[in-house]
Amino acid sequence: MANNDRVFIFDTTLRDGEQAPGASMNQKEKLDIAFALERLGVDIIEAGFPVISKGDFDSVRLVAENIKESTICGLARSIKKDIDAAAEALQSAKQKRIHVFLATSKIHMEHKFKKSQEQILQMAVDAVKYAKSKVDDVEFSPEDASRSDRDFIFKVLEEVIKVGATTVNIPDTVGYAMPAEYGGLIEAIRNNVPNIDKAVISTHCHDDLGVAVANSLAAVTRGARQVECTINGIGERAGNASMEEVVMAINTRSDFYGLKTGIKTREFLRTSHLVSKYTGFTVPPNKAIVGSNAFRHESGIHQDGILKERSTYEIMQPEDVGYVGTGLVLGKHSGRHAFKDRLRELGIVLSDEDLDKAFGRFKNVADKKKQVFDEDLIAIVDDEVHTFQETWHLDSITLQSGTNIPSKVSVTLKSDGQTHQKEVVGEGPVDTCYKAIDALTNVKGELMDYSIRSVSRGKDALGEVSVKVKFKGKGQTIIAHGTSTDILEASAKAYVNALNKLLSQEANRKKNS
Numbered sequence: 001m002a003n004n005d006r007v008f009i010f011d012t013t014l015r016d017g018e019q020a021p022g023a024s025m026n027q028k029e030k031l032d033i034a035f036a037l038e039r040l041g042v043d044i045i046e047a048g049f050p051v052i053s054k055g056d057f058d059s060v061r062l063v064a065e066n067i068k069e070s071t072i073c074g075l076a077r078s079i080k081k082d083i084d085a086a087a088e089a090l091q092s093a094k095q096k097r098i099h100v101f102l103a104t105s106k107i108h109m110e111h112k113f114k115k116s117q118e119q120i121l122q123m124a125v126d127a128v129k130y131a132k133s134k135v136d137d138v139e140f141s142p143e144d145a146s147r148s149d150r151d152f153i154f155k156v157l158e159e160v161i162k163v164g165a166t167t168v169n170i171p172d173t174v175g176y177a178m179p180a181e182y183g184g185l186i187e188a189i190r191n192n193v194p195n196i197d198k199a200v201i202s203t204h205c206h207d208d209l210g211v212a213v214a215n216s217l218a219a220v221t222r223g224a225r226q227v228e229c230t231i232n233g234i235g236e237r238a239g240n241a242s243m244e245e246v247v248m249a250i251n252t253r254s255d256f257y258g259l260k261t262g263i264k265t266r267e268f269l270r271t272s273h274l275v276s277k278y279t280g281f282t283v284p285p286n287k288a289i290v291g292s293n294a295f296r297h298e299s300g301i302h303q304d305g306i307l308k309e310r311s312t313y314e315i316m317q318p319e320d321v322g323y324v325g326t327g328l329v330l331g332k333h334s335g336r337h338a339f340k341d342r343l344r345e346l347g348i349v350l351s352d353e354d355l356d357k358a359f360g361r362f363k364n365v366a367d368k369k370k371q372v373f374d375e376d377l378i379a380i381v382d383d384e385v386h387t388f389q390e391t392w393h394l395d396s397i398t399l400q401s402g403t404n405i406p407s408k409v410s411v412t413l414k415s416d417g418q419t420h421q422k423e424v425v426g427e428g429p430v431d432t433c434y435k436a437i438d439a440l441t442n443v444k445g446e447l448m449d450y451s452i453r454s455v456s457r458g459k460d461a462l463g464e465v466s467v468k469v470k471f472k473g474k475g476q477t478i479i480a481h482g483t484s485t486d487i488l489e490a491s492a493k494a495y496v497n498a499l500n501k502l503l504s505q506e507a508n509r510k511k512n513s
């Protein structure tokens with residue numbers, strides 16, 4: 001299996017990616033990302049860890065019920081209750097995989113399990129055998145493999161393949177390995193595990209030392225044919241190998257790697273934006289492939305070269321990863337049909353109800369902005385088409401503020417057809433605005449994080465505000481966004497959206513209890 005030129009892409013954004021602090025997503029958001037990964041052409045989607053909570057179990061089951069093109073994977077420790085939960089959650093999947101893991105490094109065996117190598121080996125064999133009785137496709141991971149005794153790793157892999165493991169994953173769990181070292185480990189596995197030809201070798205690299213992508217690529221040159229990765233490289237601690245970087249390296253340097261993937265790379269930017277929106281993790285401007293500066297050139301020498309021949313300073317075409325033209329696309333006189341057609345060109349298809357909401361917002365923005373760019377259209381859709389029920393709606397906001405005078409903010413909200421208004425005086429516009437919203441809704445929030453970015457160019461650009469809010473007595477942090485040409489309005493929308501998201505989650509829990 002390891003001698004072909006096809007590299008399988010295993011995405012763990014919904015499992016390992018969601019373990020990043022503050023990256024929690026609701027079921028609808030997870031399903032949206034799963035659909036995006038399916039459009040992207042991901043081979044295997046690790047949808048979650050079913051045994052850890054009812055929410056995770058239900059999310060895996062929801063993804064399994066709806067995704068048809070990708071294999072759906074559930075994670076399980078090497079114990080029967082985990083494997084049972086994964087099998088049950090995956091029951092309706094068209095293509096299913098159980099991913100079993102067990103630590104094999106000396107430090108884990110001594111301090112976490114307090115077990116011998118012989119006991120760990122038997123646990124691994126029993127777990128894979130049991131998982132194989134549930135599904136045909138079983139993956140096994142010797143956790144912390146890069147710090148494990150190599151001879152022991154060889155023996156474990158040989159035995160789990162004997163009892164049915166079809167993929168053996170080699171995790172650099174703590175991001176400790178260097179590329180030459182990790183690639184050497186993959187090569188040693190190929191040379192020392194007698195039945196390795198009966199399984200696909202996989203990588204799972206963390207980025208603690210900034211070499212997760214380099215390690216993954218070193219591994220594929222030595223025979224690994226599956227790469228475990230995440231969109232935008234999100235994940236625990238410093239994150240995981242970034243899918244877009246791994247895939248574009250393989251594609252761009254096909255002369256070096258001689259390999260291919262099944263990924264539709266033009267979906268990268270769209271998927272990156274979606275994951276960023278739902279997790280609240282802003283993509284750095286200098287991020288490779290999907291960062292806003294990835295294809296921008298400021299140096300005069302670079303600009304001159306690009307104008308004469310793009311390949312002088314660009315090794316990839318922006319459109320290959322999903323960048324679209326940013327010229328004027330629509331204006332205030334544009335009609336609904338033109339608006340719908342342009343969204344379709346951007347890969348966005350809406351229901352009639354959502355299209356009406358987005359078009360109404362577009363007309364409002366077009367009246368305020370001289371130019372409306374594609375980035376503005378995407379932001380408008382993101383702001384208007386919610387994954388939650390809108391209990392409270394921002395109707396209007398007014399501000400009186402200035403140097404050496406307190407801020408006075410008046411906020412009007414609508415709920416259940418009723419209008420509610422509150423005026424508050426405070427130290428700063430945003431803080432005062434949020435205090436007014438707290439007073440109107442009788443739910444007090446604590447702002448944990450606040451960021452703002454320009455969606456497009458120009459002085460009249462849409463601003464997108466991202467907030468993380470912890471509501472008193474609720475015990476969870478909510479991530480939400482709001483956009484407007486007015487920063488205070490965008491801030492208010494983001495805060496109200498966070499509240500709506502909280503109330504929607506509470507309503508769903510009551511409904512399902």
